[in-house]
Amino acid sequence: MQQPLNSYGIVAYTWLNALGARTYRAPEATSPWLLEGTGLRPAAELPFATHWGPVTTTLPPMPPEVAGHRSRCSQLLWASLRALEGDIRGAISRWGPERVAVVIGSSTGGIDVTEQVIALEHRGEPRPDDYDFDAVHPFGALLQMARRALGFAGPGYVVSTACSSSGKAMAAAQRLLEANLCDAVITGGADALCQMTLRGFSGLGILSDDLCRPFDVTRNGINIGEGSALLLLDRAARVPLRLLSAGESNDAFHTTAPHPEGLGARLALEAALRLAGLEPAQVDYVNAHGTGTRQNDSAEALALATTLGPAVTYSSTKDRVGHQLGAAGATEAGFCLEALSAQRIPGNRPGTRVDPELAAPPVSDSRPAPLRTTLSNSFAFGGSNVAVALGVATPEAESAARDRIVPGHVWVEAVGFWTPGYPHLRALLAGTADPELRRPPAALLPALQHPPTLILGPGEAAQAHKTDEYCLVENIEKAENIYFEICKKWCIN
Secondary structure (H helix, E strand, C coil): CCCCCCCEEEEEEEEEECCEEEEEECCCCCCCCCCCCCCCEECCCCCCCCEEECCCCCCCCCCHHHHHHCCHHHHHHHHHHHHCHHHHHHHHHHHCHHHEEEEEECCCCCHHHHHHHHHHHHCCCCCCCCCCHHHHCCCHHHHHHHHHHHCCCCCEEEECCHHHHHHHHHHHHHHHHHCCCCCEEEEEEEECCCHHHHHHHHHHCCECCCCCCCCECCCCCECEECEEEEEEEECCCCCCEEEEEEEEEECCCCCCCCCCCCHHHHHHHHHHHHHHCCCHHHCCEEECCCCCCHHHHHHHHHHHHHHHCCCCCEECCHHHHCECHHHHHHHHHHHHHHHHHHCEECCCCCCCCECCCCCCCCCCCCEECCCCEEEEEEEEHHHEEEEEEEEECCHHHHHHHHHCCCCCCEEECCEEECCCCHHHHHHHHHCCCCHHHHCCHHHHHHHHCCCCCCCCCCCCHHHCCCCCCCCCHHHHHHHHHHHHHHHHHHHHC
């Protein structure tokens, strides 16, 4: 049976969307409730009727050294990076640049700039002299911009799985911490309004011609928004708000339609519970994917009722900011954190006429409630699904997290020992130890000063956590011999 993952403290988070900007740093006092009303408005600039959620907040200028990466998406991402710049630089100073990772989710990247260039070419006008496709259009341009601007040198990549991108980025961030490939991660997502997205969804016939109405009996489609949202995770953070887990699935039922019984959603929800060590009754609130389309809302309500029970408490916040595509997961995780901070559930838009055919009804009004554990759902085209669990840490969880922090490491022969008790273990292996040091493991615990856990592996220290890391076969053979000696002299005896 798989053991639950370790939770990681959320040092700070920030979101930027049609509602404005918000930044939280633990352990700030609860702010005024920010999820009332909506930032959506009629999209008069488009040739078809719909509402959308553009960011109207003034964005900070990008640093000159990354100006070549400028797109609407990178500008939104930079605004969020800039909001957390002090926190990020603090993590880099504390852990070193190689131990701070960045994982970003996006589905549009810099396509808005490419659209402008293509429009110029159609009019017979030349491309701008400073246009660099590779520096602007690909998803990797977002990563390059972040690294150059703030000095990240640890693992980094961009996740692009459509509407689940930033949720899956958070899942990847937790895995990096679990694998000890980093000590802190900045993760989240960014996406911008662009013609491809707007016209594509219009072509699919799933854009609402009015304000979107998730889980409403009259719902008829989605509204598109834009924005960015980031969380800073730190393995040593003693803060109440924590990333507990992220459950993923890929059901591949249909290119655009969800499984009618919510199979992929159920698998993601079940995985999130299992990886967090949670029972269904422990989930206090779910921020649903809740797009406002007929099929998605019905399938998701069924998945929630089946997995968490018919009395599940859930709502959608897409009627506030629209569907932000690759940024939706991180934004709505931020809304869950906002709910945990305020101890208040964000209900559906006032006036929602709940569809009576839903397997479970959503919360139709915002209200105070005791919250310890929340889930944030993101489901994408192609059946790429994720459910992110966030919660308030218990004292036991915080203590366990601190116990996992082991200072420093040394390498010996072909094995790396992550413990201050290395001299004792080396003496045991050599067979020449002082009798006092050759006592049973219980006698070693005071010297180890940590739980009797050893993380070890073959290879050279200089190659650890590097691009193109490798290990010689002969070192693996040496490691096998050392493992055998550990078992024979430490465990068997």
